[in-house]
Amino acid sequence: MKAGSTSLRLRLLAGTLIWVAATVGIAGWMLQSMFEQHLSHQFDNELSMHLAQLAANLETDTGGNPVLARPLSDPRLERPYSGLYWQVERMTSDSRGVIILRSRSLWDAQLKVPGDRLADGERHTHRVTGPDGEALRMLEQAMRPAEHPEQAWRLIVAVDERLLSEPVDRFRTLLIGTLTLLATGLMSAAGFQVVAGLRPLKRLRNELSRLRDGRRATLGQDHPSEIQPVVDELNAVLTRKADFVARARHQAGNLAHAVKTPLAVMANAAAEEQGPFAELVRTQVVSARQQIDRHLALARVAAAAQDKGLRCQVAPVVEGLIRVMQRIHPERRFGFAPSDEDRELLFRGEAQDLQEMLGNLLDNAGKWARAEIRVAICADAEHVFLDIADDGPGIPAGQRDLLLQRGQRGDERITGSGLGLAIVDELAGLYQGRLELQSAPSGGLHVRLTLPRQH
Known part of the structure; x- marks a missing residue:
């Protein structure tokens, strides 16, 4: 991948994952808000119901004092510090109430009520501290008994807010787990879809790679209709x-x-x-x-070079060329002793091209060597290396690249057109190989020809 380029797969995955995460997050927030609003509405309705029941069960005795004709229906009002409380006060002129009745759940405590003024039938909601230090939501209402309209009573009902927050917290935990599982499933499905959707492009890339290497002439015909x-x-x-x-x-x-x-x-x-x-x-x-x-x-x-099915054995070509060069340059000794493994090495190309490249290199070495030329072959997984070293005067490092240019010669006194090394370099390049000029241990020139290997 080139620097600065962006993977299409990463862009699609990132866009899909961000969209899934945002959608699931917004859906979770909306569900939690709706549940919390619904529960809060039910919570307020419960307070209103308890307050209405309290008002319905209040009566006055002969002295004009309020009494509870019947106990309220919720059993929590009988259990101390249960979280559900009621209280009745007689309102005074300074808005301070005198507690007359209270639920058994308050035990020996009392609700601290804000000193606000209430009109007849008016309701106020407050958040106060309960007898056990808990936060309470309180609903109060002012009423006057029909028998003694000169009196004003304050009816108070309060509920522990934990009865609201705890279900919300449990729902939030369950919702987060469920939505996380859902988001994971959606993201996994999106990732699989992106990978599966881009698989034809990967296949097309592989076909293009084989096309570039010459292993096929055209692309396949069974791609998706979009491609x-x-x-x-x-x-x-x-x-x-x-x-x-x-x-x-x-x-x-x-x-x-x-x-x-x-x-x-x-x-x-x-x-x-x-x-x-x-x-x-x-x-x-x-x-x-x-x-x-x-x-x-x-x-x-x-x-x-485009036909990757071509092959020829390297060692026999080298041995044949050496026999020819020994007749052309009888005063030189050509040494070549390949191992049994080296004899099996194959060049991915035509034997005629290998002969032309090696013939130029061996002839060049025969012209410049004093007495001996050594030839060796070896290979790695992808390439065959042919090394030709002579004991001649060699070539200075600064002139080696110049000699690979067409028409350049190391010495005008030696016959030739100056095309030998340039031809070899160009032919090797067409096979995606290369020609390197180095110094031989004997002081002469060491030429390494790298060519593609056939398996």
């Missing part, structure tokens, strides 16, 4: 490109063969003449032939 039009367009482009390249190679070959005939005529004519002009023609004809052969070789290798 298949893109695949069809790519296949059309690839087919058109392949046709264009094939025509270009064919035309290049025809042109090369057409040029060779006039060159042969010029070479024969120059061979019959003597003098500087004839020598110039012969030299230029040789150079033109080398250029044509070079470009034909590059065109052939460019096509062969």
Whole structure:
């Protein structure tokens, strides 16, 4: 992945997970609010019911004092400090009440009531502290008995707020657990959906990778309907490109063969003449032939490099070239002693291309070596390495890259066109290999040719 790029999978997952988390969170908050409002409404209704029951059960005795005709129905009012209380006060002119009656649940305590004024029938709600230090929600109402309208009573009912908060807390805990499980399931489903939805793109990427490596010529035809039009367009482009390249190679070959005939005529004519002009023609004809052969070789290798099914055994090619070089350079010794394992190494390409690359390198070493050239092969999982070291004068480190450029030569006194190392470098590059120039232990040049390995 390139720096600064963003994964489509991560963006889809992040967007989906954020949306799921936000939706579940908002739904949880709304459910809790609705439950709390519903419970609070029921809580207030319960207070109103107890207050109405208290007012209905109050009567006056002969002295005009309030008495409870019947006990209230809730048994908690009989249990000390149960959390449900009632109290009746006679209101005075200064809004201070005198406690007349109270529930058994208050035991020997009393409710502390704010000194607010109440009109007849008016109700007020307060939050006060209970006899056991608990927070109470209190509902009070003023009333006057029909028998003694000059008296004003304050009727008070209070309930412990924990009876409201504890169910809310239990519901919140249960809701959080349930919604967490739901969110986890939704996120897992979203993640699976994203991964499954993007799997065709991963498959397409693998096909493109095999296409790039030359293991297939076109993309498959069994992709999802959303992707298949893109695949069809790519296949059309690839087919058109392949046709264009094939025509270009064919035309290049025809042109090369057409040029060779006039060159042969010029070479024969120059061979019959003597003098500087004839020598110039012969030299230029040789150079033109080398250029044509070079470009034909590059065109052939460019096509062969795309075929990943090609293979050739390396050791026999090296041994065959060494026998040829021993005849060309009889004064040099060529050493090559591969192991049994090295003899099985395969180059992923055509034997003719390997011969051309190694032939140039061995011929170059034969020209510059004093007495000995050593050749070795080895490999790793993906590459074959061919090492050629001579005991010649070597090449200074600053000139090695220059010698890989076409037309550059290490010494003008040595015959050649300066195309050998450049050709090898270009051919190796077409096979996604490389050519490296190093110093040999003997002081000469150590050339390492890296090529793709076939298994």
